[in-house]
Amino acid sequence: MSVQKIKAKHAEEEGLPRNRYCRNCGALCCKDLSMAIGKPANKKEIEELKWQLQFDAIKVYIRKRRWYQLVESKCMYLSRDNRCTIYDKRPDKCREHNPPDCEYFGKFYDVIFTSPDELNRYFKREKRKRKRK
Numbered sequence: 001m002s003v004q005k006i007k008a009k010h011a012e013e014e015g016l017p018r019n020r021y022c023r024n025c026g027a028l029c030c031k032d033l034s035m036a037i038g039k040p041a042n043k044k045e046i047e048e049l050k051w052q053l054q055f056d057a058i059k060v061y062i063r064k065r066r067w068y069q070l071v072e073s074k075c076m077y078l079s080r081d082n083r084c085t086i087y088d089k090r091p092d093k094c095r096e097h098n099p100p101d102c103e104y105f106g107k108f109y110d111v112i113f114t115s116p117d118e119l120n121r122y123f124k125r126e127k128r129k130r131k132r133k
């Protein structure tokens with residue numbers, strides 16, 4: 001489904017005008033932190049990432065061939081009713097994060113890993129693909 005269709009679907013479901021998306025989503029983007037990481041380049045780095053994936057709060061995803069680590073954790077400036085308490089002074093990273101390129105509007109990743117096993121399987125598949133070439 002295209003991003004426009006996802007947006008329209010959400011607006012329809014929520015019965016909200018488009019400029020009110022953020023108010024209704026529960027501030028998903030203030031409850032996780034995404035950091036660019038390099039693709040693990042050797043066995044040691046793969047083992048390190050597998051170890052990180054043992055922890056509930058950690059996920060790893062690939063988007064447009066770039067790798068990211070996702071940490072599920074709430075920003076200290078988010079109020080109990082999911083509002084930014086420093087909205088006018090919020091960091092640039094927050095200002096750049098907008099619908100539809102965000103967690104609320106569907107897939108923000110091409111591949112996601114939530115456990116060491118999933119990462120293992122991914123690298124096994126990659127190895128098989130390389131062998132076939």
Ligand code: SF4
Pocket residue numbers: 021022023025026027028029030097098099102103104105
């Ligand atoms: S940018 Fe997306 S994830 Fe963040 S509050 Fe708005 S709709 Fe929700």
Ligand code: SF4
Pocket residue numbers: 029030075076077078079083084085086087090091094
């Ligand atoms: S500073 Fe505000 S907009 Fe940025 S993550 Fe925290 S609560 Fe969300």
